Amino acid sequence: MKSVKTLLGLAAASALLTAGSAQAQSAGTLSARIGATTIRPAVSSGDLSAPSLAGTKVDIGNATQVSGGLSYMWTDNIAIDLPLAIPFKHEVRGAGAIDGTGKLADVQALPVTLTAQYRFGLPSSSLRPYLGAGFTYAAFIKPKSTAALSGLTGGSPSNPTLMTMENRWGPTLQLGFTAKFSGQWSLDATATKVLLKTKGHLSTGQDIDVELNPLAFSIGLVYTF
Template sequence: MSKTKKLQLIAAAALLASAFSTQAQTAGSWLARIGATNISPDVTSGNLTAPSLPGTKVDINDSTQLGGGITYMLTDNWAVDLPLAMPFKHTLSGDGAIAGVGKLGDVKALPFTLLGQYRFMAPNAQLRPYVGAGITYAKFYHSRSTGVLSSLTGGSPTTFTVDSKWAPTVQLGVVFNVNDKLFVDTMISKTWLKTTSHLSTGQTIDTKLDPISMSIGIGMRFR
């Protein structure tokens, strides 16, 4: 085979490979992922309003659920991301002056988040770090109290609700492109969220949750 022919074949192969690989995360691509998401509240509790023991506070545990999301590439670098997950169930327990009393109740949370992202590197890069920022609506529902809460507050029984709130969210992540279609996405985000719980006894308690979310998922590119 002549040198010219070899160069032509090499150039054609390179062009074909480039055309194939640059579609990994280009403008107009839809990316869908599924995996697991953990939400860990960084709790700063206020005091339960009177009548209550001074320093009556609450703590809230973390929760892990099936998660994922959908991303649309506006350009080769800019994207809109919609994280998705099953409802998270969080346990409320005593803290401060009532630390150690045990479980006070639980509540389900379903965060709705919309993020704008900037993805670094070229669309066909194997590793693509990204940053994101957006807004979250934290929906709290299906709260259930325990006898412990009722005994502390004198209700018969004491029930409670948690206010749903809007809050800002920032995000940091990285995508590992396995090939033109498959990828692995890992992400951590922070939401600045403060809410108020209302007891059936008329008492309230303000709680700064500021949750940190971590997720990992396997995804596929669609167009």
């Protein structure tokens, strides 16, 4: 909720600063941006398969990373958008029957998203809200398990329990705006929701289904060519 209020505040502030001489976002223009993104998973965990304590679940923490992206105006109102970022590092923690056990693993998530956006207003408008829809491919790389996970699953220092997560596709929705404050520069802010399920696997042969359904908030400085 705090992030939503921040986005709204930025929108209002940017609208006051924008100028009528702003560079038009018309068909054929390309924009590049740089900023930051926070990913907040809305986790719904299944139970770890046997042998395990009944109700053994996991939770996954938030992550923030430097991000950017490219947008191409296909028409005066339709843009094709490709966000770019380096991997986001998330903590996997115990939940349910093992709540309080702390961090079980770290995993890096690399989401690759492509959306089509409808941008409201005229190409020369200073403030252009937009709606977007597309798909995200989430790759989970470089998992690193902890001693706590080995302790729960019978691993040892010489034979630790290892964890992997399946890469998955998910439908994606966006809500955002661009607000211009000079000829070629603008501010972009976006809230993105991805409907995403995955499955975690342990080297013990156990697995667990997890709904991640993350909500991401991005803000960036944009240059239009």
